Amino acid sequence: MGFMGYLRANGSAGVRNYVLVMSSVSCVNGVVNAIARELPELKPITHTEGCGRGIQDVAISSRTLAGLAKNPNVFAVLVIGLGCEFIKAKGLAEQAKAIGKPSEFLEVQAEGGTQKTLKKGVEIAKEFLEQSKKLKREEIEFDKLILGLECGGSDALSGITANPVLGVCADWLVEQGGTVILSETTEMIGTEEIMARRCLEPETGEKVRALIKNQEKLTRELLGPLAGLVISPGNIEGGLSAIQEKALGCIIKAGTYPITALVDYAMPVSKNGLVIMDSPGSDIFSLTGMCASGAQLTVFTTGRGSPAGFPIMPVIKVSSNTELFEKMNDDIDLDAGRVINGLTIPEAGRELVLLLKEVASGKLTRAEINHQDLLAIHTIGPAF
Amino acid sequence: MGRVILIHPRDNVAVVCEELKKGMSFEAQGIKLVAREDIPKNHKVAVSKIALGKAVIKYGESIGIATKEIEPGEWVHTHNLKSEEN
Numbered sequence: 001m002g003f004m005g006y007l008r009a010n011g012s013a014g015v016r017n018y019v020l021v022m023s024s025v026s027c028v029n030g031v032v033n034a035i036a037r038e039l040p041e042l043k044p045i046t047h048t049e050g051c052g053r054g055i056q057d058v059a060i061s062s063r064t065l066a067g068l069a070k071n072p073n074v075f076a077v078l079v080i081g082l083g084c085e086f087i088k089a090k091g092l093a094e095q096a097k098a099i100g101k102p103s104e105f106l107e108v109q110a111e112g113g114t115q116k117t118l119k120k121g122v123e124i125a126k127e128f129l130e131q132s133k134k135l136k137r138e139e140i141e142f143d144k145l146i147l148g149l150e151c152g153g154s155d156a157l158s159g160i161t162a163n164p165v166l167g168v169c170a171d172w173l174v175e176q177g178g179t180v181i182l183s184e185t186t187e188m189i190g191t192e193e194i195m196a197r198r199c200l201e202p203e204t205g206e207k208v209r210a211l212i213k214n215q216e217k218l219t220r221e222l223l224g225p226l227a228g229l230v231i232s233p234g235n236i237e238g239g240l241s242a243i244q245e246k247a248l249g250c251i252i253k254a255g256t257y258p259i260t261a262l263v264d265y266a267m268p269v270s271k272n273g274l275v276i277m278d279s280p281g282s283d284i285f286s287l288t289g290m291c292a293s294g295a296q297l298t299v300f301t302t303g304r305g306s307p308a309g310f311p312i313m314p315v316i317k318v319s320s321n322t323e324l325f326e327k328m329n330d331d332i333d334l335d336a337g338r339v340i341n342g343l344t345i346p347e348a349g350r351e352l353v354l355l356l357k358e359v360a361s362g363k364l365t366r367a368e369i370n371h372q373d374l375l376a377i378h379t380i381g382p383a384f
Numbered sequence: 385m386g387r388v389i390l391i392h393p394r395d396n397v398a399v400v401c402e403e404l405k406k407g408m409s410f411e412a413q414g415i416k417l418v419a420r421e422d423i424p425k426n427h428k429v430a431v432s433k434i435a436l437g438k439a440v441i442k443y444g445e446s447i448g449i450a451t452k453e454i455e456p457g458e459w460v461h462t463h464n465l466k467s468e469e470n
Binding site: 156157160161164191194233236238239241242243244245248249252256339340341342345 | 387389391392399400401424425426427428442443444445446447448460461462465466467468
């Protein structure tokens with residue numbers, strides 16, 4: 001049995017049915033927000049990019065914004081541009097249109113300012129919203145689901161309870177023919193040989209090994225004397241003996257199946273199964289990259305607690321300990337801390353699979369109820 | 385009776401849920417074992433014999449090499465486990 005989702009023109013399927021109003025450049029974020037204030041059902045997407053960056057960063061933010069517009073959770077998109085920026089509103093709208101999504105764009109300079117763009121934008125978005133309501137949920141097979149995996153604010157139990165429980169859920173989805181994305185390259189440091197061996201194709205294995213080695217070098221350069229905070233066995237007092245042990249406790253959330261592909265940050269996921277996405281370990285950058293790569297849903301494990309969510313992708317929060325579940329109850333969807341008191345990892349994994357099916361079919365997550373709409377696009381170089 | 389979690393069926397160490405006191409019994413995959421020493425909460429206990437130079441397995445993968453022979457019920461940490469790389 002599948003989930004109840006929204007089938008799209010290109011054969012993908014959404015777990016939500018959003019109409020986006022997105023800026024192509026930060027200069028028009030105010031106009032985007034003004035349109036969203038008029039029509040609160042819209043999902044505004046604003047960010048700090050679009051201009052004044054090096055070539056590499058323009059490429060990253062351009063494909064990130066296009067990826068978000070093309071995400072299966074999106075019914076239609078209205079892109080607001082300025083006119084003189086690097087990343088053009090027209091190009092983003094055309095990419096969404098090419099896969100069959102209703103899409104329009106407006107440029108504030110061409111329209112003649114905020115008020116005129118606002119008026120026209122509200123009209124277009126209102127029409128998109130009306131169209132979106134005609135679409136009904138239907139049964140969709142799980143091979144169309146791409147699940148993002150995230151851990152943030154980890155504690156000594158994350159690698160013992162919440163991450164292994166998420167691993168059971170990840171394995172289940174891969175068995176259904178679905179896809180899981182493991183990101184946060186920094187957290188793989190120390191496991192390059194294990195990860196390379198797990199790749200289906202030797203060439204992918206070579207790339208994964210080089211990627212993790214390079215991330216270690218980069219982390220040492222960036223953090224200098226603080227690198228030990230990231231590249232270390234972690235909490236020796238807490239029972240961790242080696243860096244491999246710490247990293248394995250993190251990557252166990254991706255389950256045990258072979259790695260089918262490696263994709264760059266925010267690049268479309270091309271294969272089903274377990275896919276690695278190169279991304280920073282910082283949670284919001286990682287969530288943004290996975291959603292732009294096509295993830296419709298994410299499960300996020302936490303030991304110390306995080307309220308984070310994403311504007312156009314439900315984020316299911318799993319606590320590693322029961323104290324956290326009780327303390328930050330309105331932020332956490334499932335407590336994996338019960339594994340310490342006798343619930344088995346497979347039993348908790350089955351509970352998570354059931355919750356995943358419910359959320360994919362429309363049940364709201366705590367992060368959605370709390371409107372935790374955070375977004376941050378990864379950049380490499382400085383702004384100029 | 386102490387409680388431990390065996391994360392992967394292939395593992396030769398389990399995670400201790402509440403501190404194990406020397407002599408306390410615990411069970412891993414249906415086999416009854418006895419703690420040979422006090423082992424702190426969230427630390428690792430060997431569930432089978434690990435020979436000198438053999439891999440310590442957690443998450444179904446090697447997390448390092450045994451620097452001593454390790455008996456079932458022994459505490460496994462930096463005193464008898466060395467990371468393969470460092």
